[in-house]
Amino acid sequence: MTTASWRLRSLLFVPGDRPSLVAKAVAAGPDAIIVDLEDAVSARHLADARAAAAAELRRVEGGPTRRIVRVHAATHPAMRDDIDAVVGPWLHGIMLAKVDGPEDVEAADAAIATREQAVGLPSGSVALLPLVESCQGLRTVYEIARASTRMVAMVFSSGEEGDFMADLGGRWTPDGLALQYPRSRFLCDVRAAGDALVIDGVCMQLERPDIVTSESRIAQVMGFDGKLAIHPRQIDAIHEVFTPSPDEVAAARGMLESFEAGAAEGKAVVTHEGRMVDPANARVA
Numbered sequence: 001m002t003t004a005s006w007r008l009r010s011l012l013f014v015p016g017d018r019p020s021l022v023a024k025a026v027a028a029g030p031d032a033i034i035v036d037l038e039d040a041v042s043a044r045h046l047a048d049a050r051a052a053a054a055a056e057l058r059r060v061e062g063g064p065t066r067r068i069v070r071v072h073a074a075t076h077p078a079m080r081d082d083i084d085a086v087v088g089p090w091l092h093g094i095m096l097a098k099v100d101g102p103e104d105v106e107a108a109d110a111a112i113a114t115r116e117q118a119v120g121l122p123s124g125s126v127a128l129l130p131l132v133e134s135c136q137g138l139r140t141v142y143e144i145a146r147a148s149t150r151m152v153a154m155v156f157s158s159g160e161e162g163d164f165m166a167d168l169g170g171r172w173t174p175d176g177l178a179l180q181y182p183r184s185r186f187l188c189d190v191r192a193a194g195d196a197l198v199i200d201g202v203c204m205q206l207e208r209p210d211i212v213t214s215e216s217r218i219a220q221v222m223g224f225d226g227k228l229a230i231h232p233r234q235i236d237a238i239h240e241v242f243t244p245s246p247d248e249v250a251a252a253r254g255m256l257e258s259f260e261a262g263a264a265e266g267k268a269v270v271t272h273e274g275r276m277v278d279p280a281n282a283r284v285a
Contacts, residue, residue, distance in 0.1 A: 001127055003152050007031050008197050009226040009242035010235050011068065011155075015040035019052035023060055028232035029239075032066035037082050038073075038097045046078060050085035057090040068129065070095040074104035080111045087115040093127035093152065098163070100137045102147035105130055109148040127152040129199070132186065133163035141186055145193035154190045155228065156183060158201035158219075174211060176218045187223050197225040206231055216241035252285040259285075 012030040014021050016037040025033045035057065041049045057067050071082035071094055083094060096108045105128065112126050128150040132138060145154050157164040158179050160172030170178030183200070190198045200219035205211035212234045216227050220241050227238050244252070255272050259282040262270030269278045 001124055001150050001152055003195050003197050006066070006127075006152050006197060008066070008153055008199060010229055010238045011066075011199065011226065012229045012232065012235065013040070013070075013202070016049040016053050016069075017041045017045050019049075019056040022053075022056035025232065026060045026063065026065045028235050030065060030229065030232075030235050031226065032068050032092070034068045034070050034095055034228075035086075036070045037078075037086075038070050043078075050082060054086050054088065054090070057086070058088070061090045066092040068093040068095050070097055070131070071108075073098035074107040079108065083108070083111045084115050084118075087112060087121070087126055088119055089121065089125075091126055093129050095129040095131055095155065097131050098133050098137075099130040099144055100134055101140045102143040105144055105147035105151075109150055112150065124150060126150065129153045129155055131155045131157060133157035134167045135164070138164075138182055138186060141189035142193050145190050145196055151194070151196050153197040153199050153225075154186070155199040156186045156201055158183060160204050162201060164201075174214060176215065183219070183222055183224075191223070198223065200224045200227040202228040202230045203234065204230070206233070209233070209237055212237040213241060255285045256282060 008031050010030040011032040011034050012025050012028060014025045014033055014035050016035050017040060022033065022035060035053045037046065037049055037053065053069060067090060069086045069091065072078040074096065094108065094112060096104065099105060108128060113123060116123060116125055128148050129152060130144050132141060145151060165172060168178065172178065187198050190196055203212045203215045216238050219227055226242055229235055229238060255277055258270050258272035259277050269276060
């Protein structure tokens with residue numbers, strides 16, 4: 001599956017046991033919504049949440065917002081039932097929780113393939129977005145990212161009190177110091193594995209828009225493509241960081257035009273507005 005048609009600056013979680021919020025989440029304008037059947041739903045209400053999630057996703061079909069469901073970990077007995085309940089033409093992707101190795105992805109891939117066939121969807125219709133939430137998972141990110149052709153994005157659990165931080169034993173600070181190495185390692189391994197988008201985790205500071213912005217900026221500067229959100233009020237800040245400004249777009253176009261003009265003359269390196277431009281610079285532009 002190619003990532004070319006996927007744009008994921010923002011992915012907004014919706015609790016699976018509150019289906020009335022699905023339409024509101026779509027209206028907030030994220031690039032994707034994630035209906036959460038894992039952390040957000042108790043085992044007692046899971047069957048009802050699955051049915052409600054599928055029904056609500058049908059109602060919001062169409063439009064630019066990608067529709068994703070987070071399912072239980074591959075080692076959890078609920079994963080297959082989650083997938084069977086929600087896979088249909090209304091679904092774009094499955095976010096797989098707590099991925100510790102490629103075998104988790106392979107198990108989810110097989111379950112999705114079986115359900116696609118059962119409901120008459122073309123093979124490979126539903127994308128996979130593995131969520132790495134442990135130090136063990138971090139050790140195998142490269143293998144995870146290459147474990148399925150359904151892969152469109154890899155997601156890192158960087159929330160300040162999330163599963164990865166708990167596993168790490170670190171402490172959250174606004175500068176993200178504890179997660180500098182994990183974020184960098186995650187990013188480099190995903191890039192080495194292929195063309196999957198790389199998504200940063202949630203910001204839990206709902207009353208501090210400045211923290212949402214600063215966390216997004218840290219991730220964007222490091223090379224991430226987008227960030228998870230837990231509230232609609234976070235979307236604008238995330239989009240502002242992960243969307244190039246008109247000036248940045250114009251500067252990139254100007255650089256590419258200069259580089260392409262030089263290439264037509266047989267030049268490998270050109271000068272543009274006092275700056276050397278080589279193939280790597282052009283690739284960034």
